[in-house]
Amino acid sequence: MALLELNNVTKIFGGLVAVDSLSISIEKGMIYGIIGPNGAGKTTVFNCITGVYKPEKGKIIFKGKDITGFSSHKIANMGITRTFQTIRLFNEMSVAENIMSGRHFKSRQKWWHGIIHTPFYYKDERANWLKVKEYMELFGLARLAKMTAGSQPYGVQRKIEMARALATEPELLILDEPAAGLNDKERLELVDTIRKIRDMGVTILLIEHNMDLVMNITEYISVLNFGKKIAEGKPEDIQNNPVVIEAYLGKEEEDE
Amino acid sequence: MNTKNIVYYGIFLFSLIILPFFLNSDWVSVMTTFIIYSIVSLSQDIVLGRAGMFDMGHAIFFGLGAYSTAILNMVYGWPILATIPIAIILPIVASIILAAPIIHLRGDYLLVTTIGFNIVFTQALKNNVFGITGGPNGIFGVEPLKILGFVFSSQLSIYYLAFFILLLTLIVIHNLETSKPGRALHYLNLDSLASECIGINTRFYRLYSFALSAALAGLAGVVFTLQFSAVSPGAFNFIQSVLFFTIVLVGGPSSIPGVLLGTFFMFVVPEIFRQFAEARYLVFGVAMILIMIWRPKGIWPVKFGRIPNYLTKE
Amino acid sequence: MEIFFQQLVNGLTIGSIYALVALGYTMVYGVLKLINFAHGDLVALSAYIGLVTVMQLMGALSPVLLIIATFIITMILTSLGGLILERAAYRPLRKAPRLSAVVSALGASMIIENGIMLIWGPMPRIFPASAVPNANYNIHGVYISLMQVLVLVISFILMVALYLFVNRTKLGTAMRACAIDQDAARLMGIDVNKVIVTTFIIGSALGAVGGLFIGMYYRGIYFNMGWIYGLNAFVAAIIGGIGNIPGAMLGGMLLGIFNAFIAGYVSSSWSLALTYVLLIVIMILRPTGILGERVAEKV
Numbered sequence: 001m002a003l004l005e006l007n008n009v010t011k012i013f014g015g016l017v018a019v020d021s022l023s024i025s026i027e028k029g030m031i032y033g034i035i036g037p038n039g040a041g042k043t044t045v046f047n048c049i050t051g052v053y054k055p056e057k058g059k060i061i062f063k064g065k066d067i068t069g070f071s072s073h074k075i076a077n078m079g080i081t082r083t084f085q086t087i088r089l090f091n092e093m094s095v096a097e098n099i100m101s102g103r104h105f106k107s108r109q110k111w112w113h114g115i116i117h118t119p120f121y122y123k124d125e126r127a128n129w130l131k132v133k134e135y136m137e138l139f140g141l142a143r144l145a146k147m148t149a150g151s152q153p154y155g156v157q158r159k160i161e162m163a164r165a166l167a168t169e170p171e172l173l174i175l176d177e178p179a180a181g182l183n184d185k186e187r188l189e190l191v192d193t194i195r196k197i198r199d200m201g202v203t204i205l206l207i208e209h210n211m212d213l214v215m216n217i218t219e220y221i222s223v224l225n226f227g228k229k230i231a232e233g234k235p236e237d238i239q240n241n242p243v244v245i246e247a248y249l250g251k252e253e254e255d256e
Numbered sequence: 257m258n259t260k261n262i263v264y265y266g267i268f269l270f271s272l273i274i275l276p277f278f279l280n281s282d283w284v285s286v287m288t289t290f291i292i293y294s295i296v297s298l299s300q301d302i303v304l305g306r307a308g309m310f311d312m313g314h315a316i317f318f319g320l321g322a323y324s325t326a327i328l329n330m331v332y333g334w335p336i337l338a339t340i341p342i343a344i345i346l347p348i349v350a351s352i353i354l355a356a357p358i359i360h361l362r363g364d365y366l367l368v369t370t371i372g373f374n375i376v377f378t379q380a381l382k383n384n385v386f387g388i389t390g391g392p393n394g395i396f397g398v399e400p401l402k403i404l405g406f407v408f409s410s411q412l413s414i415y416y417l418a419f420f421i422l423l424l425t426l427i428v429i430h431n432l433e434t435s436k437p438g439r440a441l442h443y444l445n446l447d448s449l450a451s452e453c454i455g456i457n458t459r460f461y462r463l464y465s466f467a468l469s470a471a472l473a474g475l476a477g478v479v480f481t482l483q484f485s486a487v488s489p490g491a492f493n494f495i496q497s498v499l500f501f502t503i504v505l506v507g508g509p510s511s512i513p514g515v516l517l518g519t520f521f522m523f524v525v526p527e528i529f530r531q532f533a534e535a536r537y538l539v540f541g542v543a544m545i546l547i548m549i550w551r552p553k554g555i556w557p558v559k560f561g562r563i564p565n566y567l568t569k570e
Numbered sequence: 571m572e573i574f575f576q577q578l579v580n581g582l583t584i585g586s587i588y589a590l591v592a593l594g595y596t597m598v599y600g601v602l603k604l605i606n607f608a609h610g611d612l613v614a615l616s617a618y619i620g621l622v623t624v625m626q627l628m629g630a631l632s633p634v635l636l637i638i639a640t641f642i643i644t645m646i647l648t649s650l651g652g653l654i655l656e657r658a659a660y661r662p663l664r665k666a667p668r669l670s671a672v673v674s675a676l677g678a679s680m681i682i683e684n685g686i687m688l689i690w691g692p693m694p695r696i697f698p699a700s701a702v703p704n705a706n707y708n709i710h711g712v713y714i715s716l717m718q719v720l721v722l723v724i725s726f727i728l729m730v731a732l733y734l735f736v737n738r739t740k741l742g743t744a745m746r747a748c749a750i751d752q753d754a755a756r757l758m759g760i761d762v763n764k765v766i767v768t769t770f771i772i773g774s775a776l777g778a779v780g781g782l783f784i785g786m787y788y789r790g791i792y793f794n795m796g797w798i799y800g801l802n803a804f805v806a807a808i809i810g811g812i813g814n815i816p817g818a819m820l821g822g823m824l825l826g827i828f829n830a831f832i833a834g835y836v837s838s839s840w841s842l843a844l845t846y847v848l849l850i851v852i853m854i855l856r857p858t859g860i861l862g863e864r865v866a867e868k869v
Contacts, residue, residue: 050453051452052449052452052453071452071457072449072452072453073451073452073453073455073456073457073458076452076453076454076455077455081453081454081455082453084450084453088447088449088450089447089450090442090443090446090447090450091446092446092560093442093446093560093561094560094561094563096561096563096567097439097442097560097561097562097563100439100563101439101440101443101451101454101456102454104436104439104440104443104454104455104456105454105455105456107436109435109436109437111437111464113431113435113436113437114431114432114435114436114437114438114464114468115428115431115432115468116431117431117434117435121435125434125435125564126564129563129564129566129567130566132567133566133567136567145563145567145568146561146563146568148560148561164454165454168454168455310669357854358850358853358854361853361857362857363668364599364603364605364812365808365853365857365858367605368605368804368805368808368849368853369849369850369853369854371801371846372805372846372847372849372850372853373846373850375801375842375843375846376843376846376847376850379839379840379842379843379846380843382839383839383840383843495797498676501676502673502676505669505670505672505673506673509669535684535688537680537683537684538680538681538684538685538688540677540680541676541677541678541679541680541681541682541684542677542681543677544673544674544676544677544680545658545659545674545677545678545681547673548663548666548670548671548673548674548677549662549663549666549674552663552666552667552670553667553670
C-alpha cells in the first residue's frame with residue numbers, strides 16, 4: 001500500500017483549473033519529486049495535501065485513510081508536515097522556540113497545564129526541550145538556540161523550518177522548493193540533510209526548480225504542466241522524455 | 257525564570273505589600289483600583305498581546321464578573337463567597353459563546369465586532385434586562401466578603417484581597433507563558449497558517465485564550481464590586497475596553513512588566529495629576545502618540561527566548 | 571403608512587449624515603488600512619468651528635450667504651485639522667506595527683475631544699435658530715423640513731462629486747491604486763504621500779459637512795459627541811464594506827433608515843443596541859460587508 005495517494009485531485013480557482021485530475025502515488029521511504037514550469041500548480045498540490053485548500057474533486061488518501069478536506073492541524077497530527085516556499089518562521093521568537101512549536105502535538109500537556117504546573121508538566125516540558133536540542137544538533141543550530149529566528153541568514157532559516165517540521169516526527173515531510181535562495185555549498189549540505197532525514201525513515205515529497213538537485217536525490221518524479229501530469233518516472237527517464245523536455249527543460253534553458 | 261527576574265518581581269511584590277503603610281486611605285483606594293485594573297489588563301493581554309486578537313470588548317467579561325456577584329448577592333441573597341465561582345464561570349461561558357462565531361475574523365473586523373458586543377452589553381445593563389441589573393444607576397450596597405468569620409470591609413483588607421488575586425494572576429500567566437498552550441498562542445499569533453501546518457488547532461487555542469482571560473477578568477470584577485460595594489454600566493462600557501486595549505499596547509504586548517507599567521501610566525498617573533483636571537487627558541493623548549512613535553512595541557517590549565538553561569549549556 | 575414615510579425621510583436624512591462621515595473612515599482605511607478613530611472627533615470639532623463661524627458672521631451676511639460661508643470656512647479648517655492629524659499622528663507610524671497606529675489614533679481622538687472641552691466647556695452648545703433654515707413642508711401628512719431637504723440634496727451632490735472624482739480623475743485613480751496595493755502604486759510612480767494627504771483632506775471636508783449638518787439638524791452639540799456619531803458612521807462603513815466608497819454611502823443610508831425605523835416602531839432605548847446587533851450579524855454572515863470583496867490569503 002502506498003503511503004500517500006492522490007486520486008483525480010482537482011482544484012479550481014474562480015474558473016481556472018490549477019490542478020487537473022492529478023493522480024500520484026508515493027511509496028513509504030521514497031524521495032519523491034514534483035517538477036514543472038512556474039504556475040504548473042505544484043504548490044497548489046501541496047496546499048491540497050496539507051489541508052490549506054480543499055480540492056473540488058478527487059481523494060487524498062494517507063496510510064489508507066481518506067484525509068480529503070481535513071483541517072491542516074489534523075493532517076499534521078496524522079504525520080504530514082511541510083515547509084513553505086516563502087519561509088514562514090515565527091520571526092520574533094528564538095530558534096529553539098521555533099523548533100519547539102513542532103513538538104506541540106507530541107507534547108502531552110493538557111489545557112490546564114497552561115494554568116497549573118503539575119509534576120507531569122515538568123517531566124513533559126523537559127523531554128520535549130531535549131528533543132528540540134536533538135533537532136538543533138542534527139541541523140547544526142545548537143549555538144543559535146537563543147537567537148531570534150527572523151534575523152538569521154536565509155540558509156539558516158531554511159534549516160530552522162526543516163527542523164521545525166521534522167520535530168513533529170512526521171511520516172511524510174513535504175518540502176516546497178527547499179533549495180530556493182541557497183548557495184552551492186548550502187545546496188550540497190541540503191542534499192545530505194534530505195538523505196539523512198530519509199534514512200531516519202521519513203518519506204519525502206519535494207518541489208524543486210534546481211534540476212541538478214532533483215535529478216540527484218529523487219527516486220521518482222512527476223512532471224506537471226498547467227495542472228496536469230504530463231509524465232512520471234525515474235529521474236533518468238524523465239531527463240530523456242521528449243514531452244518533458246519540450247514543456248519544461250527546453251524552456252528553462254531558454255530562460256537562462 | 258532567571259535570578260534577575262525573581263529579584264525584580266520580588267521587589268515589585270514587596271513594595272505592593274508595604275505600600276499601604278505609607279499611604280492615606282484615599283491612595284490605598286487608588287492603589288486597590290490600580291491592582292484591579294492591572295489584573296484586567298493582564299487578562300486582556302492574553303487575548304490581545306499573546307494570541308494577537310484585537311479584542312476591544314474586554315470590559316464585558318470584567319463587567320459580567322462584577323455584575324454576577326452584585327446581582328446574586330443583592331437580588332438573590334447569596335453570600336459573596338458563593339458568588340465567586342459563578343463570577344468566573346459565567347464570563348468563561350459568555351466568552352466562548354461570543355467568540356466562537358467570530359474567532360476566524362481578520363484583525364479589524366474582530367475589533368469592530370467586539371466593540372459591538374460591548375455596546376450591546378452596556379445597553380442591556382442600562383435597559384435593566386430581566387429587571388435585575390438596576391438600569392443606568394446600577395446596583396448599590398453590595399455586602400462585603402466574609403471568609404470564616406473575617407469580614408473584608410476595611411479598605412486595607414480589600415487592598416490585600418486584590419493583591420492576592422494579582423499574585424494569583426501573575427502565577428497563572430507565568431505558568432501560561434512557559435507551557436504548551438501559552439506558546440501555542442504566540443505561534444498562532446505570529447503565523448496562523450504555519451501553526452496549523454505543524455499541528456496546532458488554532459481555533460481551539462484562540463477560544464482557550466478568550467476563556468482564560470475572561471475567567472481572570474471576571475475574578476477582577478468580583479474585587480471591583482467589593483471595592484465599591486456597587487456596580488454601574490459606566491464602569492464596563494466600551495470606553496473602558498478601549499482603556500484596557502490601550503494599556504496593553506502602550507505597556508508592551510505579551511510583557512508582564514510592560515502591562516503593569518502601562519496600567520500605572522494610564523491609570524495611576526492621571527490620578528497623580530488630578531489637580532490639572534481636564535487638561536491631563538489632553539496631555540495623555542499626546543503622550544500616547546509620542547510613546548507609539550518612539551516605542552512602537554510599547555514601553556517595555558516583550559523579550560522572547562524563554563528557553564531552559566540546559567539547552568544552551570553543553 | 572404616514573409613520574412609515576415619515577421615518578423613511580428621517581432615516582434618509584440621518585443616513586446621509588452617517589454616509590458623509592463614513593466616507594472619511596472608509597477612504598482612510600482604503601489607503602492606510604487604519605481605523606481612524608479620531609475622525610469622529612474631527613467631525614465634532616467641525617460642528618464647533620461651524621458654530622463659532624456662524625456666531626461671528628451672523629448679521630454681517632444674508633442668511634444664504636451665511637450658510638455658504640460657514641460651510642466653506644468649516645470645510646477648510648477641518649481639512650487643515652485632518653492634515654495635521656495625518657502629519658503628526660499617523661505618518662510617523664506608517665512602518666510601525668498596525669496596532670501602534672490604532673493607539674496613536676485613540677490618542678489623537680483623546681486630544682481633540684478634550685481640546686474641545688477645554689475651549690468650549692463640557693456643557694452642550696446650541697446652534698442659533700436664526701442661522702438654521704426653518705421652513706417645513708407637509709406632503710400628505712409627512713413633514714419634511716427645509717433642513718432635511720438641504721441635507722439630502724447637498725449630500726447627494728457631494729457623493730456624486732466624490733464618485734466622479736475617484737473614478738474619472740487621475741488622482742482618483744491613483745487613490746484606488748493605492749488602496750489595492752500601495753507598494754505597487756509607488757513603483758508605478760504614484761506619489762503615495764500626495765494620495766494620502768488628498769484622502770485626509772477630502773475625508774475631513776466631507777466629515778465637516780456631516781458635522782455641520784449634525785449641528786444644524788439636531789441643534790445641540792457637545793464635546794464628546796464625536797464618539798457616538800463617529801462609531802455609528804464607522805459601523806455604516808463596515809456594513810457597506812470598509813474601504814469601499816459606494817459601500818460607505820449605502821451603509822450610511824441603510825443604517826440611518828434602520829435607526830429611524832427602530833426608533834419609530836420599537837423603542838429608542840434599544841436603538842443603539844440593535845444597531846450593533848445588526849453589525850454583529852453582518853460581521854458573522856458576511857465579514858467583508860455588503861459591497862466588500864473577499865480576499866483569499868496567498869500561501
